[in-house]
Amino acid sequence: xxxxxxxxxxxxxxxxxxxxxxxxxxxxxxxxxxxxxxxxxxxxxxxxxxxxxxxxxxxxxxxxxxxxxxxxxxxxxxxxxxxxxxxxxxxxxxxxxxxxxxxxxxxxxxxxxxxxxxxxxxxxxxxxxxxxxxxxxxxxxxxxxxxxxxxxxxxxxxxxxxxxxxxxxxxxxxxxxxxxxxxxxxxxxxxxxxxxxxxxxxxxxxxxxxxxxxxxxxxxxxxxxxxxxxxxxxxxxxxxxxxxxxxxxxxxxxxxxxxxxxxxxxxxxxxxxxxxxxxxxxxxxxxxxxxxxxxxxxxxxxxxxxxxxxxxxxxxxxxxxxxxxxxxxxxxxxxxxxxxxxxxxxxxxxxxxxxxxxxxxxxxxxxxxxxxxxxxxxxxxxxxxxxxxxxxxxxxxxxxxxxxxxxxxxxxxxxxxxxxxxxxxxxxxxxxxxxxxxxxxxxxxxxxxxxxxxxxxxxxxxxxxxxxxxxxxxxxxxxxxxxxxxxxxxxxxxxxxxxxxxxxxxxxxxxxxxxxxxxxxxxxxxxxxxxxxxxxxxxxxxxxxxxxxxxxxxxxxxxxxxxxxxxxxxxxxxxxxxxxxxxxxxxxxxxxxxxxxxxxxxxxxxxxxxxxxxxxxxxxxxxxxxxxxxxxxxxxxxxxxxxxxxxxxxxxxxxxxxxxxxxxxxxxxxxxxxxxxxxxxxxxxxxxxxxxxxxxxxxxxxxxxxxxxxxxxxxxxxxxxx
Numbered sequence: 001x002x003x004x005x006x007x008x009x010x011x012x013x014x015x016x017x018x019x020x021x022x023x024x025x026x027x028x029x030x031x032x033x034x035x036x037x038x039x040x041x042x043x044x045x046x047x048x049x050x051x052x053x054x055x056x057x058x059x060x061x062x063x064x065x066x067x068x069x070x071x072x073x074x075x076x077x078x079x080x081x082x083x084x085x086x087x088x089x090x091x092x093x094x095x096x097x098x099x100x101x102x103x104x105x106x107x108x109x110x111x112x113x114x115x116x117x118x119x120x121x122x123x124x125x126x127x128x129x130x131x132x133x134x135x136x137x138x139x140x141x142x143x144x145x146x147x148x149x150x151x152x153x154x155x156x157x158x159x160x161x162x163x164x165x166x167x168x169x170x171x172x173x174x175x176x177x178x179x180x181x182x183x184x185x186x187x188x189x190x191x192x193x194x195x196x197x198x199x200x201x202x203x204x205x206x207x208x209x210x211x212x213x214x215x216x217x218x219x220x221x222x223x224x225x226x227x228x229x230x231x232x233x234x235x236x237x238x239x240x241x242x243x244x245x246x247x248x249x250x251x252x253x254x255x256x257x258x259x260x261x262x263x264x265x266x267x268x269x270x271x272x273x274x275x276x277x278x279x280x281x282x283x284x285x286x287x288x289x290x291x292x293x294x295x296x297x298x299x300x301x302x303x304x305x306x307x308x309x310x311x312x313x314x315x316x317x318x319x320x321x322x323x324x325x326x327x328x329x330x331x332x333x334x335x336x337x338x339x340x341x342x343x344x345x346x347x348x349x350x351x352x353x354x355x356x357x358x359x360x361x362x363x364x365x366x367x368x369x370x371x372x373x374x375x376x377x378x379x380x381x382x383x384x385x386x387x388x389x390x391x392x393x394x395x396x397x398x399x400x401x402x403x404x405x406x407x408x409x410x411x412x413x414x415x416x417x418x419x420x421x422x423x424x425x426x427x428x429x430x431x432x433x434x435x436x437x438x439x440x441x442x443x444x445x446x447x448x449x450x451x452x453x454x455x456x457x458x459x460x461x462x463x464x465x466x467x468x469x470x471x472x473x474x475x476x477x478x479x480x481x482x483x484x485x486x487x488x489x490x491x492x493x494x495x496x497x498x499x500x501x502x503x504x505x506x507x508x509x510x511x512x513x514x515x516x517x518x519x520x521x522x523x524x525x526x527x528x529x530x531x532x533x534x535x536x537x538x539x540x541x542x543x544x545x546x547x548x549x550x551x552x553x554x555x556x557x558x559x560x561x562x563x564x565x566x567x568x569x570x571x572x573x574x575x576x577x578x579x580x581x582x583x584x585x586x587x588x589x590x591x592x593x594x595x596x597x598x599x600x601x602x603x604x605x606x607x608x609x610x611x612x613x614x615x616x617x618x619x620x621x622x623x624x625x626x627x628x629x630x631x632x633x634x635x636x637x638x639x640x641x642x643x644x645x646x647x648x649x650x651x652x653x654x655x656x657x658x659x660x661x662x663x664x665x666x667x668x669x670x671x672x673x674x675x676x677x678x679x680x681x682x683x684x685x686x687x688x689x690x691x692x693x694x695x696x697x698x699x700x701x702x703x704x705x706x707x708x709x710x711x712x713x714x715x716x717x718x719x720x721x722x
Contacts, residue, residue, distance in 0.1 A: 080119040080120065083115070083119070084112060084115055084116050084119065084128070087111070087112050087115060088109075088112050088131065088132070088135065091105060091106070091108040091109055091111075091112060092135050092138075092139075094108070095139055096139065096142065096148050099148075100139045100140070100142060100143040100148040101136060101139040101140050101143055101158055101161050101162050101165070102143075102158075102161055103139075106136065106139075106165050109132035109135070109136070109165070109169055110168065110169070110172050112128055112132060113125050113128040113129055113132060113169060113172050113173050113176060114172070114176060116128035117176035117177070117179065117180050121180045121183065121184060122177075122180060122184070123177065124180075125172070125173040125174070125175075125176035125177045125180060126170075126173045126174065126177050128173060129169040129170045129172065129173025129174075130169075130170075130173075132165075132166075132169045133162075133165070133166040133169050133170070136162050136165050136166060136169075137162060139162075140158050140159070140161075140162045143158060144158065205228075205229065205230070208228065208229075208230035209230055209233075211312065212230070212234065212312055212313035212314075212316075213230065213310055213311075213312045213313075214227065214228045214229075214230035214231030214232075214233070214234050214310065214311050214312075215227075215228045215230075215231065215308070215309065215310050215311070216228070216231055216308070216309055216310075216311060217306055217307070217308050217309075218245075218264070218294075218306060218307040218308075218309075219305075219306055220268060220304060220305055220306060220307070221305065223244050223245050224242070224243070224244055225243040225244060225245065225247070226243070227243055231311055234288070234290070234311060234313045235247075235251055235280065235282070236282040236283060236284070236286075245261070248260065248261075251280045251281065251282070252278060252279070252280050252281070253279060253280075253281065256278040256279055256280075259276065259278060260276055260278055260292070263276050263294070264294065264307065267294055267296050267304065267307060268296070268304045268307075271296050271298070271302070271304055272296075273293065273294060273295045273296065274293070274294045275291075275292070275293050275294075276291075276292050277289065277290065277291050277292075277314070278290055278292070287315075288313055288315045289313075289314050289315045289318045290311055290312065290313060290314065290315075291311070291312045291314045292309060292310070292311045292312075293309050293310050294307045294308070294309035295307065295308055295309055319354070322353060322354055323354060323461060326350045326351065326353065326354060327464065327465075327468075329346075329350050330346070330347050330350055330465065330468055331468065333346050333347070340375055340472065340473065340476055341375055341376065343469070343472055344362055344375055344376035344469070345376065347465060347468075347469065348360060348376065348378070351445075351461075351462075351465065354458075354461065355445065355453075355454065355458045355461065355462075356445070356447055356453050356454070357378070357445055358378070358380070358447075359378065359379045359380060359381075359425070359445065359446045359447065359448065360376075360377075360378055360379070360443075360444060360445040360446070361374055361376060361377040361378065361379060361382075361385075361443075361444050362374065362375055362376045362377070362433075362441060362442075362443050362444075362469065363390065363395050363441050363442050363443075363444065364433070364440060364441035364473070365399055365439070365440060365441050365442075366387070369387070370389060370391065371387040371388060371389055372387060372388055372389075372390050372395065372396075372441070373387045374386075374387075374388075379446075380448070381422060381423050381448070382422075390421065391419075392417070392418065392419030392421075393418070393419055393420070393421040394407070394412065394418065394421075394428055394430060394444075395430060395442045395444060397415070397417075397418055397430075398430040398431070398432055398442045398444075399432060399439045399441070399442055402432050402434070402439050403432070404429075404430065404431040404432065404459055404462070404463045404466075405428070405429070405430050405431075406427070406428070406429050406454060406456065406458075406459045407427070407428045408426065408427050408428075408451050409424050409425070409426050409427070409451065412424060412428065423448065425446035425447055425448050426447055426448060426449060426450055426451040426453070427446065427447050427450070427451050427452070427453055427454055428444070428446045429444065429445045429446065429454050429458065429459050429462055430442050430443070430444045431443055431459070431462045431463045431465075431466040432466065433466050433469055433470040433473065434466075434467070434470050435470055435473070435474045440470065440473060441470075441473075443462060443465065443466045443469060445458075445462060513535075513536050513540070517536065520533065552611060552679075552683055556608070556683065556686040556687065556690065559690070564603050564604060564605065565603070565604070565605075565606060566601055566602075566603060566714065567601065567602050567603070567604055567606050567609060568599060568600065568601055569600040569601075569602055569609075569634055569641055569643060569711075570595040570596070570599070570600055570634055572606065572609060572610055572613065573593070573595065573613060573632055573634065573643070574593075574595075575610070576610060576613045576614050576617055577591060577593065577617065577632065579614065580614075580617050580618060580621055583621055584621055584630065587621065587624065587625075587626045587627075587628070588626050588627050589621065589624055589626075589627070589628050589629065589630055590627075590628070590629045590630070591629075591630050591632070592629060592630065592631045592632065592633075593632050594631070594632070594633040594634075595632075595633070595634045596634045596635050596636055598636050600634050600635075600636060600641040600643075600713065601641075601713070601714045602641055602691070602711045602712065602713065602714055603712070603714050604690075604691045604711070605687075605690075605691075608687045608690070608691075609687060609691070611683060611687065612683060612684040612687040612688065612709075613643075613645070615680040615681070615683055615684050616645045616684060616707050617630070617632070617645060618680070619647075619680060619681075620645060620646070620647035620649065620705075621647075623647065623649035623650050623705075624647045624648060624649035624650075624704075625648075625649065625650075628647060628648040628649060628704075629647070629648045630645075630646070630647050630648075631644070631645070631646040631647070631706075632644070632645055633646075636713055639712065639713050640710045640711065640712060640713055641710070641711045641712070641713045642708065642709070642710055643708070643709040643710075643711070644706060644707070644708050644709075645706070645707050645709075646704060646705065646706035646707070647704050647705055647706075648703070648704040649704050649705060650701075650702065651699045651700050651701040651702050651703050651704055651705055652697075652699040652701065652705055653701055654701075657697065657699065660681050660697065661681050661682055661684075661685045662682065663678065663679055663682040684707075688709055688711075691711055691712075692711075692712065693709060693710050693711040693712070694709070694710045695707060695708065695709050695710075696708045
C-alpha cells in the first residue's frame with residue numbers, strides 16, 4: 001500500500017507540495033483548454049455558422065483568457081474553481097450537441113472529477129461526482145423534453161444510461177477521494193519527515209557552529225573537496241567557493257601542509273583513518289589551531305575513493321589550556337620566590353606566550369609622596385623608569401576608579417578628566433592591584449600600532465594576574481614588616497647585650513686605670529710608678545681596641561658592598577704577618593708561610609680584608625702557647641682563592657663551635673687564656689660575607705684550630721684578554 005501511495009504521490013502530491021509544479025500544470029491545462037476552444041470555435045463557425053454557438057464559444061474563450069490573467073495575479077483558488085466550472089460547462093455543451101446522455105462526451109466528466117481532486121483534494125471528488133450526476137440528469141430531462149436531439153434508435157434506455165454514467169462518476173469520485181486521502185496522509189507524513197529532517201539539519205548546523213566543528217569530503221580521483229558551511233567559516237572563506245587540495249596549501253604553513261598531506265597519502269595507501277592537529281593562517285593574519293580526523297570510504301574493490309572527515313577549531317580550547325598552564329606556573333612561582341622583581345619578570349615572560357607584552361609596566365603608588373614607582377617596566381617609548389608623578393593619567397585613572405579598563409585611542413580622548421601623558425597607544429589595558437579594598441598600584445599592557453591587539457578575555461587574564469601580583473606584594477610587605485620587627489628586636493637585643501658587655505668590659509679597665517693613677521700619685525718608688533703606668537697603657541690599648549671593634553662592626557653593618565680594588569692576597573698576608581711578627585717572636589712561635597706561586601688576586605676592600613686577616617692571625621698568636629706553630633697557606637681551587645690560617649693552640653670545645661661567630665661570644669677557655677671584646681670573629685665573618693665568600697672552621701680541643709676562607713679568584717690574564 002505504501003508503495004502505491006508513493007507512486008500516486010509522485011504523480012499528484014507533488015502538485016500540492018510544490019507551488020512551481022502546480023503553476024506549470026495549471027498553465028499547461030489553460031493553454032490546452034484555450035487552444036481546444038479556439039479550434040472548436042473555428043470548426044463550428046465554418047461548418048454550422050451558428051451564431052449562438054459562436055457566441056457561447058467566444059464567451060468561453062474570453063473566460064479562459066480571464067482565468068489566465070487571474071492566475072498570474074495569484075488568485076489560485078478562484079482560478080481553480082473557474083477552471084473546474086468552465087470544464088464542466090465545456091463537457092456539458094459538448095454532450096448537448098452530440099446526443100445528450102448518450103454522447104460519448106459524458107466520459108469527460110471523469111476528467112472534471114480528477115481535475116477537482118487534483119486542485120482541491122479531500123471531499124471534492126465526491127462533490128464533483130454528484131454535480132456530474134446532476135448534470136447527467138439534466139441531460140436526461142433535456143432529451144425527454146425535446147431540447148436536445150436524441151440519438152436514433154438507442155440501445156440502452158435513457159434512465160439506464162444515466163445510472164451507468166452516475167455509477168462510474170461516483171466510483172471515480174470514491175476512488176480519487178481515497179487517493180486524495182492517501183495523498184494527504186502521505187503528504188503529511190512527508191512534510192513531517194521533511195520538517196524533522198530540516199530541523200535535524202538546522203540543529204546539526206547549530207551544533208557545528210557551537211562546537212566549531214565542520215566536515216569535509218575529499219574525492220581522491222578529482223582532488224576536489226566538499227566543505228560544510230561551518231568548515232568554510234573555520235577557514236575564513238566564502239561559502240560555496242570551489243575547494244581543492246591546493247586551497248589548503250594557501251592557508252597552511254608549509255610544514256603543517258606537508259604533514260597533513262603525508263597523513264592523507266598514508267590513509268589512501270593503508271586504508272587507515274588519520275588524526276592530526278595543525279594550524280592555519282587566515283588572509284587577515286589570524287592564526288587558528290585545528291583538529292582534523294579523516295576516515296576512508298571504499299569502493300567495491302576495497303580501494304579508497306574518498307575520505308570523509310571532520311575538522312574542529314580548537315584555538316580557544318588550546319588558548320584556555322595555555323592560560324591554565326600559565327596561571328599555574330605563575331601561582332607556583334609565587335610560592336617559590338620572595339623576590340618581587342624576579343616574579344614580575346617571570347610573570348610577563350609567561351604572559352608573552354598569550355598576549356602582546358612588548359609594552360607593559362607595573363606601577364606601585366606611594367601615598368606619602370604621591371609618586372609611582374616601577375618595579376617592572378618594558379616600553380619602547382620609555383627610557384626612564386624612576387619614580388614619576390602620573391596624576392590625571394591613565395594609570396592614575398585606573399587606581400582612582402578601582403576598575404579594570406580596556407580603552408582604545410578614541411575612548412581615551414573621550415574621558416574629559418583624563419590628562420593624556422606621552423604617546424597615545426591604539427589600545428590600553430590596565431587593571432588595579434588590590435590588597436583588600438586598597439589599590440596599591442596598576443598593571444598595564446598597551447599596543448601603539450594595532451587597536452585590535454587585545455580582547456576582553458585578555459583583560460580578564462590581566463585582572464587575574466594582577467590579583468596574583470597584588471597577593472605577592474601583600475605577602476612581601478607583610479614579610480618585610482615581620483623582618484623589620486625582627487631586626488628591630490635584634491637591634492634592641494643587641495643594644496641591651498652591647499650595653500651589658502660594654503658596662504662590664506669598660507668598667508674593668510677604667511677601674512684599673514683609676515687605681516693605677518691613684519697609686520702613682522701616692523707612691524715615691526719610681527720603678528713601681530713605671531709598672532703602674534704600663535698597666536694604664538695596657539688598659540688604654542684594650543679600650544682603644546674595644547672602641548675600634550665596635551666602630552668596625554657598626555661600619556660593616558651599614559654597607560652593602562665594600563669599596564673594591566684588585567688585591568693580591570699573598571702580599572696582604574705578608575703585610576699582616578709582619579705586623580704580628582714581634583709578638584710571635586716574643587712567644588717563640590714558628591710561622592709556616594706557604595703561599596701559592598699563582599697570583600691570588602681578588603676584588604674587594606683592602607682595609608676590611610686586612611682587618612679580618614689580622615683578627616685571625618692575632619687570635620692564632622694569642623691562643624697559642626709558647627713554642628707553638630702558626631700555619632698560613634694560600635692556593636687556587638676551582639676559580640677560588642683559598643686561605644687557611646691554623647695554629648697549635650688551645651682549640652675550641654665542640655659546644656662552642658656553633659657560637660664562635662656570634663657577637664660578644666667568648667669561649668670559657670678563651671676567657672681564661674686571653675681577654676678580648678668578643679667581636680673579632682664576628683667582624684671576620686661579616687667581611688667575608690660582604691666579599692661573597694665563605695669561612696669554615698675545624699678544631700680539636702688542645703690540638704689547635706684552622707680557619708679556611710674561600711673568595712672568588714680574579715684572573716688578571718683572562719680579564720685582560722677578553
